[in-house]
Every structure is written in C-alpha cells, then in structure tokens.
Amino acid sequence: MFYPNLSFPEIAGRPFFYTNFVQTLDGKVGVKKPNYWPIGSSVDHQVLLELRSFADCLIHGKNLARQFGEQTKKSLKEHHPNLPYLIANRDLKKLVSDIYQKGYRKVLVEGGPTLLASFLKEDLLDEIFLTISPKIFGSQKDMTLTLAEGYLFPPSKIKKFKLISVKKLGDEVFLRYRKSTLLV
Ligand SMILES: NC(=O)c1ccc[n+]([C@@H]2O[C@H](COP(=O)([O-])OP(=O)(O)OC[C@H]3O[C@@H](n4cnc5c(N)ncnc54)[C@H](OP(=O)(O)O)[C@@H]3O)[C@@H](O)[C@H]2O)c1
Numbered sequence: 711m712f713y714p715n716l717s718f719p720e721i722a723g724r725p726f727f728y729t730n731f732v733q734t735l736d737g738k739v740g741v742k743k744p745n746y747w748p749i750g751s752s753v754d755h756q757v758l759l760e761l762r763s764f765a766d767c768l769i770h771g772k773n774l775a776r777q778f779g780e781q782t783k784k785s786l787k788e789h790h791p792n793l794p795y796l797i798a799n800r801d802l803k804k805l806v807s808d809i810y811q812k813g814y815r816k817v818l819v820e821g822g823p824t825l826l827a828s829f830l831k832e833d834l835l836d837e838i839f840l841t842i843s844p845k846i847f848g849s850q851k852d853m854t855l856t857l858a859e860g861y862l863f864p865p866s867k868i869k870k871f872k873l874i875s876v877k878k879l880g881d882e883v884f885l886r887y888r889k890s891t892l893l894v
Pocket residue numbers: 730731732733738739740741742749770771772773774775777798799800801802820821822823824825826828855859
C-alpha cells in the first residue's frame with residue numbers, strides 16, 4: 711500500500727474532507743479537449759483507488775460526474791462496492807449536514823476544481839493528496855483547469871496548507887497537505 715495506516719483527525723460536527731488530484735508540472739488538472747487524460751500513471755491510479763478505500767463516502771462535482779460518472783460507478787462496483795457515491799449540489803451546508811447525519815466521517819471529494827473551490831471557500835477542505843505528473847500541457851483561455859476554479863480568494867482569505875508527506879515513485883511525486891489550522 712502507498713499509504714499504509716492512513717488516518718485522519720476527527721472534526722467536531724462535520725466530516726473530515728479530503729481530496730485527491732493529479733496535476734502537470736505547469737499546474738493543469740484538466741483540459742476541456744479530448745486526449746489529455748489520464749494525466750497520471752498507473753501508480754497514480756492505484757493511489758486513487760487506495761484513497762477511496764479510506765472514505766465513508768465519495769463526492770463528485772457535476773462536470774466530473776458527467777465526464778467520468780459511468781467509469782466511476784464501474785470502478786466502485788469492482789473495488790469499493792459499499793462506498794456511497796454522491797453528486798454535490800449548490801447547498802453545501804445541507805449536504806455536509808446530511809452526510810454527517812448519515813454517519814460519514816471521512817469524505818473524499820474528488821473534484822472537479824469548481825466544486826473544490828466551493829469546499830475551500832467554505833473552509834471545508836482539510837487535506838489534499840496531490841500527484842505531480844512530469845508533463846507540461848501549456849494553457850489556453852477557458853480551456854485549461856487548475857486545482858481550484860471559479861473563485862479568487864482575497865489576500866486575507868488565501869488558503870494555507872502544510873506539507874505532511876512526500877513520496878517519490880518513478881518520475882511522479884505524491885504530496886500530502888493538511889489545512890494549516892489543523893496543525894497547531
Ligand atoms: N486532475 C485531476 O485530478 C482531476 C480531478 C477531478 C476533475 N478533474 C477535471 O475537472 C473537470 C471537471 O471539473 P469542473 O470544475 O469543470 O466541474 P465540477 O467541479 O465537477 O462541477 C462543477 C459544476 O457543478 C455544479 N455545482 C453544483 N453544486 C456545486 C457546488 N456546491 N459548488 C460548485 N459547483 C457546483 C455547477 O454547475 P451548475 O451551475 O450548472 O449547476 C458547477 O459548474 C474535468 O475536466 C475533469 O477531468 C481533474
């Protein structure tokens with residue numbers, strides 16, 4: 711296992727939210743054109759599967775689900791048949807409260823970047839697993855995506871994380887960051 715004995719702290723009154731993204735050297739997590747996926751290697755895919763195994767619930771954004779929903783359902787059936795799979799809606803407060811009521815304590819939000827920005831904005835994102843893939847996509851206006859899209863945090867609200875683990879395998883680096891306020 712890549713992350714044996716992975717554990718997360720408990721957060722009072724809501725689940726612990728973590729995400730898993732892969733990005734290029736130039737910080738791109740997606741391109742709105744075919745043939746740019748997958749970004750990561752087969753090892754990165756194994757890490758994705760492994761990180762799902764620690765979750766009580768998996769959340770996707772609408773666009774991610776539109777692109778990969780069927781593939782995700784197929785993968786869940788094969789690897790994590792009991793993992794609940796939800797598509798986020800605009801009312802994050804209600805979503806968070808509903809999933810907490812259901813007893814879910816560790817929730818994996820796999821993106822996309824627009825949904826992730828919403829979680830960040832509400833201060834709900836506690837950990838980021840980030841794979842750096844040794845590629846450069848370049849950029850084109852409105853066609854390339856970075857980790858958090860659609861919202862620019864004002865300087866006083868810039869989100870800050872601390873690096874808690876670095877692993878290297880082949881030409882990829884696997885980073886784990888936790889929200890700095892959880893590490894005092
Ligand atoms: N590299 C990686 O690791 C990685 C991981 C995940 C995704 N991706 C890429 O990301 C892309 C999809 O991401 P995306 O940013 O376009 O879309 P997304 O985050 O999957 O979905 C965003 C859409 O969901 C709806 N939505 C509903 N509730 C929301 C909420 N609370 N906050 C924000 N949006 C909400 C909105 O559409 P309406 O306003 O129409 O309702 C919004 O435009 C794909 O290209 C995928 O390949 C890459």
